[in-house]
Amino acid sequence: MSFDPSFMWTAFLSLFKALPTTLFITIISVAAGLVIGTIVALARLYRIPVLSQLASAYVTFVRGTPMLMHLLLIYFGLPIIIDGIAGLVGSSFTSASIPLLAFACIAFSITAGAYMSEVVRAGILAVDKGQIEAAHAVGMTTPQALRRIVFPQALAVSLPNLSNSVIGMLHGSTLAYTISVIEINAQAQIVAADNWKYFEAYLAAALLFWGLTVLIERMSGWLEYRLNRFQRGGAA
Amino acid sequence: MSRRFDIHYVLDFIPKLLAYLNITLLIVGSSIALGLLIGLLVALPRLYNVPGLQRLSRIYVSFFRGTPILIQLFLVYYGLPEILGWLHIDVSRIAVLYFVILTYALNSGAFISEMIRAAVEAVDKGQVEAAQSIGMSGYQTFRRIILPQALGISVPLFGNLVIGNLKDTSLAFTLGVMEMTGRSQTLGTATQHFIETYIALSLIYFVISVLLERAFVWLERYLNQYAGKEQTSRQQRMAKRWQARLIPISDRGGKQG
Numbered sequence: 280m281s282f283d284p285s286f287m288w289t290a291f292l293s294l295f296k297a298l299p300t301t302l303f304i305t306i307i308s309v310a311a312g313l314v315i316g317t318i319v320a321l322a323r324l325y326r327i328p329v330l331s332q333l334a335s336a337y338v339t340f341v342r343g344t345p346m347l348m349h350l351l352l353i354y355f356g357l358p359i360i361i362d363g364i365a366g367l368v369g370s371s372f373t374s375a376s377i378p379l380l381a382f383a384c385i386a387f388s389i390t391a392g393a394y395m396s397e398v399v400r401a402g403i404l405a406v407d408k409g410q411i412e413a414a415h416a417v418g419m420t421t422p423q424a425l426r427r428i429v430f431p432q433a434l435a436v437s438l439p440n441l442s443n444s445v446i447g448m449l450h451g452s453t454l455a456y457t458i459s460v461i462e463i464n465a466q467a468q469i470v471a472a473d474n475w476k477y478f479e480a481y482l483a484a485a486l487l488f489w490g491l492t493v494l495i496e497r498m499s500g501w502l503e504y505r506l507n508r509f510q511r512g513g514a515a
Numbered sequence: 516m517s518r519r520f521d522i523h524y525v526l527d528f529i530p531k532l533l534a535y536l537n538i539t540l541l542i543v544g545s546s547i548a549l550g551l552l553i554g555l556l557v558a559l560p561r562l563y564n565v566p567g568l569q570r571l572s573r574i575y576v577s578f579f580r581g582t583p584i585l586i587q588l589f590l591v592y593y594g595l596p597e598i599l600g601w602l603h604i605d606v607s608r609i610a611v612l613y614f615v616i617l618t619y620a621l622n623s624g625a626f627i628s629e630m631i632r633a634a635v636e637a638v639d640k641g642q643v644e645a646a647q648s649i650g651m652s653g654y655q656t657f658r659r660i661i662l663p664q665a666l667g668i669s670v671p672l673f674g675n676l677v678i679g680n681l682k683d684t685s686l687a688f689t690l691g692v693m694e695m696t697g698r699s700q701t702l703g704t705a706t707q708h709f710i711e712t713y714i715a716l717s718l719i720y721f722v723i724s725v726l727l728e729r730a731f732v733w734l735e736r737y738l739n740q741y742a743g744k745e746q747t748s749r750q751q752r753m754a755k756r757w758q759a760r761l762i763p764i765s766d767r768g769g770k771q772g
Contacts, residue, residue, distance in 0.1 A: 344724070
């Protein structure tokens with residue numbers, strides 16, 4: 280067994296087949312995570328009774344346990360709950376009909392939600408209090424002020440953190456292979472085992488992830504530049 | 516797929532999993548210790564702008580922060596023996612645990628080097644100038660002025676890294692290392708009570724994370740006891756924001772908002 284650089288190209292081509300799955304998991308979990316994160320962050324910022332305590336508990340638990348645990352807990356726990364409910368209602372729906380990919384997406388959305396809530400919270404807190412007061416003064420309601428004034432500014436501030444979270448979710452999506460979802464890591468394993476060329480396959484996978492990460496970085500950098508365009512120069 | 520949920524199994528599994536806590540902590544402890552060394556070595560060329568090495572350390576940091584730890588595990592496990600094989604060094608007898616520790620050390624090293632840089636850069640430039648103006652040498656300035664302040668600044672970042680490392684060790688089971696997660700897999704398979712093992716395991720990870728976090732908060736307070744409150748939080752904010760700029764492949768200068 281010797282190193283075969285030409286095989287890396289073969290591996291690359293094969294990994295591209297799994298790229299959509301990886302991107303799908305990442306995008307879904309980031310999008311759902313942003314929604315969950317915003318709700319959780321607002322519940323905590325506005326100290327809504329009960330909800331804010333629940334939100335804190337959720338964030339603390341998720342951040343204190345490995346992402347793998349969330350995946351495995353959902354993968355083994357959700358079917359028990361679903362089948363239990365289906366049994367009570369008498370529905371013929373069983374957890375076996377849920378695709379594996381859905382479990383990964385649900386679990387990672389839960390993970391992303393907790394991390395995103397911290398990003399959103401930091402972003403909102405970074406916006407000057409005077410801004411929301413000014414918005415109130417010109418007659419905006421709180422939802423209006425949040426949507427029109429606070430969120431755009433918070434987004435600009437939190438972009439570096441946000442892109443970190445996106446990259447974290449991209450890297451985390453490799454865990455999905457533990458529940459037999461064929462994403463890039465699983466595909467690398469398949470290609471490697473088929474050809475008995477493990478090093479080349481994982482090197483190709485690593486390069487692919489590296490490229491994706493740098494791409495996300497660049498995009499976030501460009502976006503940050505764009506969003507902050509109106510903030511620069513002159514009397515700030 | 517698995518049997519009825521039974522809470523007794525959770526209580527039953529906790530001590531069984533805790534028996535393997537020492538392996539988990541061994542991975543965390545040794546990889547962080549090794550990572551500190553690697554991190555310092557990698558950070559130095561960039562702190563002092565050493566021409567060729569600076570580029571190398573940049574690529575190193577970018578690679579290890581830009582690829583998933585799971586891929587890194589496999590890469591080191593399968594790649595290292597091959598690379599060393601070219602040099603006619605046989606590592607096939609070395610236990611897989613050492614490969615895991617090495618991977619986590621390399622990974623933490625990249626993050627730690629960024630942490631060191633962030634912390635050193637966050638120390639006010641005026642401090643160095645003041646130290647030099649009263650006649651301190653470069654080493655004295657570093658040892659007496661920069662280091663104590665940088666330590667205080669870096670504690671929250673370091674705490675996050677250690678906790679992240681602890682959570683990442685749950686992946687070591689993929690190479691067959693018998694740590695807590697590996698043990699939970701065998702317990703789950705043997706009893707068919709998977710969900711209970713994972714609840715037990717999550718609780719253990721959670722408690723250790725919380726304890727670590729408390730310890731780091733305490734350490735932070737201890738190290739920053741002489742620093743002004745406002746100054747510390749400002750510097751930490753700076754360091755954090757600075758560190759959030761992952762993968763500095765290109766210098767994205769002049770991008771301050």
